Amino acid sequence: MPISPSSSAQAAREAVAGRLKELRADAGITGSGLASHCGWSHPKTYRIEGARTPPSPDDIRRWCEACGAEDQADDIIAQSRTAESMYMEWRRKVRTGLKQLQNSYVPLFKSTQLFRVYSPTMVPGLLQTEGYARGLMASITRFRDIPDDVADAVAARLERSRIIHEPGHRFVMVIEESVLRHQLGDQDAMAAQLGYLLTAGALPQVSLGIIPGATPERPMWPQELFHMYDDTLVSIELLAARVQVTQPSEIAMYLKAFEQLRGMAVYGADARALILKAIEALH
Numbered sequence: 001m002p003i004s005p006s007s008s009a010q011a012a013r014e015a016v017a018g019r020l021k022e023l024r025a026d027a028g029i030t031g032s033g034l035a036s037h038c039g040w041s042h043p044k045t046y047r048i049e050g051a052r053t054p055p056s057p058d059d060i061r062r063w064c065e066a067c068g069a070e071d072q073a074d075d076i077i078a079q080s081r082t083a084e085s086m087y088m089e090w091r092r093k094v095r096t097g098l099k100q101l102q103n104s105y106v107p108l109f110k111s112t113q114l115f116r117v118y119s120p121t122m123v124p125g126l127l128q129t130e131g132y133a134r135g136l137m138a139s140i141t142r143f144r145d146i147p148d149d150v151a152d153a154v155a156a157r158l159e160r161s162r163i164i165h166e167p168g169h170r171f172v173m174v175i176e177e178s179v180l181r182h183q184l185g186d187q188d189a190m191a192a193q194l195g196y197l198l199t200a201g202a203l204p205q206v207s208l209g210i211i212p213g214a215t216p217e218r219p220m221w222p223q224e225l226f227h228m229y230d231d232t233l234v235s236i237e238l239l240a241a242r243v244q245v246t247q248p249s250e251i252a253m254y255l256k257a258f259e260q261l262r263g264m265a266v267y268g269a270d271a272r273a274l275i276l277k278a279i280e281a282l283h
Helices: 009-027 031-038 042-049 057-066 070-095 099-104 106-111 130-144 150-165 187-200 248-264 268-281
Strands: 114-119 170-176 206-211 226-229 233-237 242-245
Touching: 009 042, 009 057, 009 070, 031 042, 031 057, 057 070, 106 150, 114 248, 130 150, 130 187, 170 248, 187 206, 187 268, 206 248, 206 268, 226 248, 233 248, 242 248
Parallel strands: 114 170, 170 206
Antiparallel strands: 114 226, 226 233, 233 242
C-alpha cells in the first residue's frame, strides 16, 4: 500500500488541507474571498480545508493561483494524489474478492510476534469461527458488490487463524461488550462463536479483554477497529479503506490508546461471565 510521508491516509489528506489553508492565510485571503476567486461555494473552501473533501487538481491550481503560489501547485497535486491512492488501494484489493485479501496478510502474520487487536464492532478475525466468518464475509460481499468467493475466503481466514496455535506468537485482544451482541450469521452460528470465545480466551498465548458496556466514566471513548503488529505497523479498518500507519509517533499514539482501552477491560472469570450472559440472551 502506498505510504505517504506521514504514513496515514487521513494524516496525508490533512497535510494537503493544511498546506492549502496555510497558503490562504499567508496570502491574507478570507475563505469567502478565495471561494469567490475560484468560482465555487464558500462551504467548499472549508470542506477542503477540513480534509472532508479531497481537492481535484483543478481545485488546487485555482487555489494556488488565488494565493499567488502557482509554483506550488504541482507539488501539492502530487501530494494529494498520494493521499488518495492510499484509499483507492483498499478498494482495488477487495474488487477481486476476499480470498486474495485474506491470503495477502499471511507473511505479515508469520513475522509478527505480538499481535494487539482492538475491536468495537466484531469478533477479531483470528478468533472467528466458520459460521461467524461466513456471515461477515457474505455481508461484506453484498455491501461492496464484489465477486462472491465467500466459501474460499472463509477457508483462507480459518487457515490463516491457525497461527494462534503456533509457537512464537502472543495475542492481546480487547473488544467492547457490544461485540457479543452484534449477531453475524444465524443464531446457531453466533452461539458457536460465543462458545469459542470461552475456549480461545483460556489459551495461554491469548489475552482476551472485554470492556463492559456499563463502564462508568470511561477514560477512552470507543475507537475504530485497529490491529497492531509488534511495534512496527498499525492497520486501521474504515468503511472505505484500510489505512496502514508506520510512522513511530502515530504508532505510539495507538499504543497509548490500546493500553488505556486494555486497562478498562475485564478478564478471566469476569470476561467469561459477560460471554455467558450474551449466550443466554440468544435464547
